[in-house]
Amino acid sequence: MSCSLGGCQLSPNFDVIILVDTSTSVKKKNVKHVITFVKKLLSKAEIDQSVVRVGMATFSTNVHIHFHLNSYETKAEILSAADNITFTHGDTNTASALFSVRKHMLTAENGDRPEAKNIIIIITDGVSTVNTYRTVVEAQLARESGAHIFAVGVGLAKTSVLKSIASHPPDDNTFTVAKFGDLVDLETLTDRLFERCGEFGHLALTFGLCLSLRNTTPFSHMSGELVTPGNAQPLISVVTTF
Incomplete structure (x- = not known):
């Protein structure tokens, strides 16, 4: 609809993919902070299969798709599924995460809708340590496919790579906090996420x-x-x- x-052409349809870094540097104790942030982020969305759809994946050395855009139909189901996200040891393979979103999650078979605006939210505490040279390439391919990328960094001394992942202008689509416990107070992204009028x-x-x-x-x-x-x-x- x-x-x-x-x-301005108003389209309230969004297909949202949330990518969470669960590599070793994140530490198990911080996963709960990420989950709390994600649930707060999604609590403001009008989630159902006709308006906002949500998929979620975690990544370290490998990528784990927890649920696709068409896996759940209600907000309650999605928030409950987010509680099941677990910590995995490993390196930071951001390139493979972005590749998996583009090739396996933002597909018609797995619930992506041609009329919906695709949004990727990536939450990470560091730069890629696997396939580093592919990270910026995969981000560009995702953006060129029509996805809008919000990049959230935690405890980063430098944000140049994070900004190279985010959609343009990067300053408007990159968000940083000092520690994982601060994510829940990141109101700027929470307030803006579902307010964009598509690509128009x-x-x-x-x-x-x-x-x-x-x-x-x-x-x-x-x-x-x-x-x-x-x-x-x-x-x-x-x-x-x-």
């Missing part, structure tokens, strides 16, 4: 704006103000673009 407002322009989709406008049903914006077809245009004019 999509609609148009102010020259503005941060106009605020969890149901398109649907509310189509049905002429007001809803409450995060500020508390009721948004209706009559007063929605100011929201369009003040938000930023891709």
